Amino acid sequence: MEExxxxxxxxxxxxxxxxxxxxxxxxxxxxxxxxxDIHQSGVSRHLRILAEAGIVQMRPDGQRRLYSVRAQAFDRLEAWVASYRRHWDRRLDRLGNALKGKSV
Amino acid sequence: MEExxxxxxxxxxxxxxxxxxxxxxxxxxxxxxxxxDIHQSGVSRHLRILAEAGIVQMRPDGQRRLYSVRAQAFDRLEAWVASYRRHWDRRLDRLGNALKGKSV
DNA sequence: AGTGTATATACATGGAAGAGCATATATTGT
DNA sequence: ACAATATATGCTCTTCCATGTATATACACT
Incomplete structure (x- = not known):
């Protein structure tokens, strides 16, 4: 976890x-x-942090390093958000049932 | 956006x-x-930050304040993630087409 | 090997942020 | 009105983090 x-x-x-x-x-x-608008050293540090968090990946290309985003990181985010939505759906269902039972 | x-x-x-x-x-x-495991003042401060970010909402109940999560915040998160997924899908499509065109 | 280019890292510094303590501001009940 | 309870806020301290400068490392080209 450790999101x-x-x-x-x-x-x-x-x-x-x-x-x-x-x-x-x-x-x-x-x-x-x-x-x-930031110095190169700062960008490199930011990229390291992003890489350690699993958000980006690096591919060497000659003397350059090409960075790109990892889809798996967004899978984790999406799963995390989805788990909340499931909770709400359950709660809304209960609310809906309660209303159906009470009113009408 | 300011996510x-x-x-x-x-x-x-x-x-x-x-x-x-x-x-x-x-x-x-x-x-x-x-x-x-934190002092009450810290919890209040954290809740204020969460509220300012639109993540939680407050409802007074007597002398207490009841906090709960706002679904809309997660809508924003979900939309953000989804926008990336659309980009990838497009890129994967292009990759797939390129492979189909080249090989076989 | 040597020069230039691209990126990473060590260091020092300023500023933001989280912590607890003390206090202010409701709200409830007597 | 007063005491008790619940929560928020001002203050201070300390820790963490982003930044720039300078330097190290890796690669490319001649």
């Missing part, structure tokens, strides 16, 4: 912007540096 | 435990204090 590490990684605005940018595929570190 | 505020609120382990506990419905502040 809070996942959330911690996405909590920083710069990291979230990096992840959002990665919707469009793989990015080299230098490309990210150009778009984000 | 990073949502993630920031869920990034703290204590806050995440509070949210997890709220799967089972409404909780008064004092009840949370009993289960979490």
């Amino acid at each position: 809070h590490i996942l959330f911690q990684a996405l909590a920083d605005p710069v990291r979230l912007r990096i992840v959002e940018a990665m919707r469009s595929g793989e990015w080299a570190v230098g490309d990210i540096v150009e778009r984000m | 990073h505020i949502l993630f920031q609120a869920l990034a703290d382990p204590v806050r995440l435990r509070i949210v997890e506990a709220m799967r089972s419905g409404e909780w008064a502040v004092g009840d949370i204090v009993e289960r979490m």
